[in-house]
């Protein structure tokens with residue numbers, strides 16, 4: 001009797017959607033020798049992005065938000081292939097990875113997103129993004145370098161330019177970054193650089209919208225704005241960046257700001273491999289998925305997290321790119337792949353709105369917990385518990401908690417690392 005041919009499930013992306021999909025699939029299929037599960041990732045670790053802004057501002061040590069994929073696999077039964085996904089041939093059911101090709105029976109797209117640079121009006125060598133671990137390390141180093149240069153500078157104009165930090169995009173990432181940056185400056189950097197007048201340091205948050213945290217509840221946004229001002233963040237709302245060059249930027253064709261630091265956090269678009277697939281997509285390059293999280297054109301291909309455009313039938317709401325959704329969707333994806341393998345009915349993805357939580361520095365946050373609004377230290381505590389609960393591994397949670405406690409006692413570290421920005 002011929003053995004049944006093996007079925008290959010290939011999961012692309014070692015982030016929230018990919019890792020949680022593989023874990024769910026493995027839990028159900030570990031005793032089924034006819035199924036092969038392979039996780040493909042271009043990094044050998046899972047990156048916990050909700051804490052990335054703290055790496056960029058010296059609050060958390062770099063490796064503490066990275067969890068090694070091999071440690072995560074432990075005794076689980078799935079393959080890990082390190083490599084960059086270069087191409088997906090949907091008709092031939094084949095993925096080309098920099099380290100080989102993979103044929104699949106089921107494919108999960110979880111390659112995440114990249115910063116949307118399409119609206120950048122010009123070029124500059126002083127533009128930074130905050131999307132991966134490298135970005136976090138580079139930004140932290142750059143901020144410290146600006147303080148080193150400013151400390152030695154005698155020309156007041158240049159000194160001010162070095163000490164002006166501009167973040168474009170007042171969404172989650174932008175707001176969380178500026179508040180942590182202020183804390184890094186006030187509680188650590190200014191103590192070490194005595195020739196810098198604190199009044200010279202400026203942190204600007206720019207957005208073309210009329211409020212911060214677009215897409216979030218307006219009450220939450222208003223409270224966050226108040227806290228930003230209390231922390232001396234200068235907000236420039238209703239302001240579009242109309243020009244950008246090496247030493248500054250122009251807003252609304254009129255206001256000029258000279259600076260050596262512009263962090264571009266103005267939204268995300270889907271990973272280019274996904275955004276170029278010949279299937280229906282939205283304006284952000286995300287593939288349109290049906291109620292089962294499959295591509296309508298290819299039922300053996302699933303997409304989730306930042307790769308998927310899922311529209312809730314009842315409310316019409318399109319899921320925003322959030323870790324909370326990328327963590328919940330794998331349950332539906334795994335159930336449906338297994339259901340299809342075993343000839344069982346598929347399950348629809350039921351969207352449940354996640355609580356809105358935004359950190360505003362080490363002692364502050366705002367949250368909307370299903371109608372309950374809160375801010376200040378209690379909100380920060382809930383933020384910590386909420387985000388630590390979906391963090392991978394006791395090992396990393398302990399390291400992050402230790403970092404926070406040590407920062408409270410000793411302040412943040414301002415070692416300038418000998419790394420090349422590029």
Ligand SMILES: Cc1cc2nc3c(=O)[nH]c(=O)nc-3n(C[C@H](O)[C@H](O)[C@H](O)COP(=O)(O)OP(=O)(O)OC[C@H]3O[C@@H](n4cnc5c(N)ncnc54)[C@H](O)[C@@H]3O)c2cc1C
Nearest residue numbers: 013014015016017042049084085112305306321322323326
């Ligand atoms: C700075 C920052 C802060 C954030 N804060 C929050 C927050 O507070 N709350 C929240 O809910 N969400 C937050 N998010 C959003 C959240 O991180 C994403 O929504 C979530 O990571 C999406 O999960 P995903 O699986 O789709 O993608 P990701 O988690 O990004 O995973 C994608 C994976 O694919 C890999 N990959 C990419 N391209 C390739 C390729 N060609 N070949 C192989 N592998 C590849 C990547 O390395 C990565 O491992 C934040 C994001 C950032 C950048």
